[in-house]
Amino acid sequence: MVDISDVEIIAPNFKQRLSGVTSTIIQLIPVQRALGQKVAALGPGLPDSLPHIGYTALLSLWRRPKSRALRVWHARRNIEMLPAIVLRDILRMKLKIVFTSASQRKHSGWTKFLVRRMDAVIATSNRTADYLEVPSTTIMHGIDTQRFFPAHDKAAAKAALNLPSDKRIAGCFGRVRHQKGTDLFVDSMISLLPQRPDWIAVVAGRATPSHQGFETELKEKVKAAGLAGRILFVGEHTNIPDWYRALDLFIAPQRWEGFGLTPLEAMATQVPVVATDVGAFSELLVTGEDETGILVPANDLTAMAGAAASLMDDPERTKRAGEQGLSHAIASFSIKGEATKIGEIYEKLLSSAT
Incomplete structure (x- = not known):
């Protein structure tokens, strides 16, 4: 007191x-x-x-x-x-x-x-x-850049979380529920990962009791697609900055959001972003020449998968967007x-x- x-x-x-x-x-x-x-x-x-x-x-x-x-x-x-x-x-x-x-x-x-x-x-x-x-x-x-900052060694950051250090990782963090668009992320990864063996996906977040059925359905869909070992549901973690540092691409698939800090947290850890046009996301991301990521319409699975693919298939663009995102987060959103x-x-x- x-x-x-x-x-x-x-x-x-x-x-x-x-x-x-x-x-x-x-x-x-x-x-x-x-x-x-x-x-x-x-x-x-x-x-x-x-x-x-x-x-x-x-x-x-x-x-x-x-x-x-x-x-x-x-x-x-x-x-x-x-x-x-x-x-x-x-x-x-x-x-x-x-x-x-x-x-x-x-x-x-x-x-x-x-x-x-x-x-x-x-x-x-x-x-x-x-x-x-x-x-x-x-x-x-x-964003608190004392907590959210880039990995000094990306492979080591992955290994510290028992993730394969030789794979590139796309992530979606937050509550597991329909409003947050977790199903859109999972469906986009189901469509993209079979053609991209060097990538895996991580869903980090908790499903509250009323949404556990939704999470179970997603896990069953992943299993049916033969991707249970490549689309990982890791639950809720208190060390979430460490999980961002292990990523190579972050996707914010929300159908609705009040503000939404996750794209900022990703940018502060030098991770490029695909985000839906909800909340403040359009005011956080930079698109075009100095892009920090790609903005897509809400609830548009085709657009989300296409944007993710364009970054997953272009390592130079991904690297550049991550670097620009870090600079943007530090300069404008401390x-x-x-x-x-x-x-x-x-x-x-x-x-x-x-």
Whole structure:
């Protein structure tokens, strides 16, 4: 626990289950603290190593922090906006509220009601901003290049994971479910691998209980195609950067996505990307002369397989796209840059108090 009098920004996490929002909070707060932003988390589902406050500390929000006239509450979900509004507007606590939206769909009337009462709104992509009916600032997610970086020795990176070091590897990482397009990745590999004996494929991620039947069907399809030894389901891993470093091609086959960090994680490890045109993927990838990968329409198996084949069959293009992806990720999508821009929003609100 940290002393509430030293906390200027509260980052609530009111969802127990691990999600992209939770992951964002976990990765951002240490970087924000290193930049001098006095942030602390509130709520369940977060590691003990993260600076946090307890619910009883909220009773102290009538009092200002040591060096400011008020605090900032940074919400990322409806269930985090509502209590902040109650604290600020009904209980008259000294708060300003920031909301970050990653949604790319029309908001419900309830969400619009909450968002209109924010003091500042952040959109994680330009597409997200288009769905907001209030002024917003676009700040895209960044990547931690201390965790995600290229392999010094690709063969050794593969061997460390008990993968064949003499094979090239295409990967798809994330939850195993229809929304994530895992079946599209598997079907594209079933069509491509028989003609490419030097390639194998890896699916890394967990199927939750409601999606285990979907995963079982995919495994049976792979077995029926005679590719059980070449399309590997390796489950969920905490050392996911090591798995990226073993790849030669990453495919993000999502049918829908709010933002989607996986292409950035791949680019930061110098791996070229094929991604569907969902979420923020079109704003992350560079196509054309300085390509970092290839963008394809969502739910288009033919286009996905064709894009993957064009990279799998052209080692020079793959190498060049990987190198350009690494440069692009470092230059444009550092997590430090994201934290700095968010900090500017905080500072504006904290300094506006009289």
